[in-house]
Amino acid sequence: MDQIIKLEDVSWRRDGKEILKDINWEVKPGEHWAILGLNGSGKTSLLNIVTGYNYPTAGRVKVLGTEFGKASLPDMRKKIGFVSNALGRFAQTLNRETAENIVLSGKFASFGIYQDITEAEAQRAANILKELRLEYIADQRYSVLSQGEQRRTLLGRALMSNPELLILDEPCAGLDVLAREDVLAMTEQVAEETRPLLYVTHHIEEITEAISHVLLIRDGQIIAQGPKQDVLTGENLTETYKIPINLHWEGGRPWMSVERMAKESGGRT
Structure with a gap:
C-alpha cells in the first residue's frame, strides 16, 4: 500500500459554512502524525472525513486502500482503531463492564460482549492488558478505574482488532501530569509497532519522539x-x-x- 491516507482538494461544508477547505494531505506507511490546532480549527472534522463518518463536499479521499464512493466504508472502519474522549458518551455501558471485557469488545467494535469468546481472543486480550500494564485491573469495573487507567483500557480496546491505522483523539484530555505521562509512554510503546498512528491534540508537549510528522491546521x-x-x-x-x-x-x-504581549498604558509598555 503506497498511502495509508490520501486527501486531494478536500473541502467540507455544513449548514452553508466551509469547515474544511482545500485539504491536501498524504500519510505513508511507517509515518506517525500529530495533528495540532486550536479547538474549532477543524481537527475533529478532518478525523470524521478520514474515518468515513463525514463525506467530503468536494475532493477525493482514499484511506487504507478504500476510495470513497467506490468501496464499503463500514468495512474500512473495521481496520481503524479509535480512542477518543468522545467515547465518554458510552459511559453508562462502559461503567458496567470490566477492563478485560472492554478490551475484548474491541474485537467486535461493540461496547459490551454479545458473542462467544474464543480461547485465542481471551489470550490476546490478556496479552494486551499485560503490555499496557493493566493486568492488575483486568477484573475491575471501568467505573472504579482512574482516568489514566480508563484511557489505557480504551487504548487496549482499540488494539484488540489489530487495526491497520490507530487514531488517538486527545487521549490525554483532562488527565493530570502523572496520568498524562503514563498514557504518552503507552502511546510511544504502541508507535514502535508498524501500524501508522494519528495523534490529535492542541498540546504541543504531547508530541513524543515516536511522532515523525506534524500537520498544523487553522480555521479549516x-x-x-x-x-x-x-x-x-x-x-x-x-x-x-x-x-x-x-x-x-x-x-x-x-x-x-507564549511571548509576553506589549500592553499600552499611558504610552509605556
Missing part, C-alpha cells in the same frame, strides 16, 4: 505539514495558535511558551 486550512523538525517552528505555531509563540526542544519533545 492546513498551515504546514511534514517532518516535525521542519514544521514545528515558532513562526508556524504563531500562525496556528494566533498568538506569538516561542519554541524549544527538551528531552526529544517540543515545548512552547
Whole structure:
C-alpha cells in the first residue's frame, strides 16, 4: 500500500459554512502524525472525513486502500482503531463492564460482549492488558478505574482488532501530569509497532519522539505539514495558535511558551 491516507482538494461544508477547505494531505506507511490546532480549527472534522463518518463536499479521499464512493466504508472502519474522549458518551455501558471485557469488545467494535469468546481472543486480550500494564485491573469495573487507567483500557480496546491505522483523539484530555505521562509512554510503546498512528491534540508537549510528522491546521486550512523538525517552528505555531509563540526542544519533545504581549498604558509598555 503506497498511502495509508490520501486527501486531494478536500473541502467540507455544513449548514452553508466551509469547515474544511482545500485539504491536501498524504500519510505513508511507517509515518506517525500529530495533528495540532486550536479547538474549532477543524481537527475533529478532518478525523470524521478520514474515518468515513463525514463525506467530503468536494475532493477525493482514499484511506487504507478504500476510495470513497467506490468501496464499503463500514468495512474500512473495521481496520481503524479509535480512542477518543468522545467515547465518554458510552459511559453508562462502559461503567458496567470490566477492563478485560472492554478490551475484548474491541474485537467486535461493540461496547459490551454479545458473542462467544474464543480461547485465542481471551489470550490476546490478556496479552494486551499485560503490555499496557493493566493486568492488575483486568477484573475491575471501568467505573472504579482512574482516568489514566480508563484511557489505557480504551487504548487496549482499540488494539484488540489489530487495526491497520490507530487514531488517538486527545487521549490525554483532562488527565493530570502523572496520568498524562503514563498514557504518552503507552502511546510511544504502541508507535514502535508498524501500524501508522494519528495523534490529535492542541498540546504541543504531547508530541513524543515516536511522532515523525506534524500537520498544523487553522480555521479549516492546513498551515504546514511534514517532518516535525521542519514544521514545528515558532513562526508556524504563531500562525496556528494566533498568538506569538516561542519554541524549544527538551528531552526529544517540543515545548512552547507564549511571548509576553506589549500592553499600552499611558504610552509605556
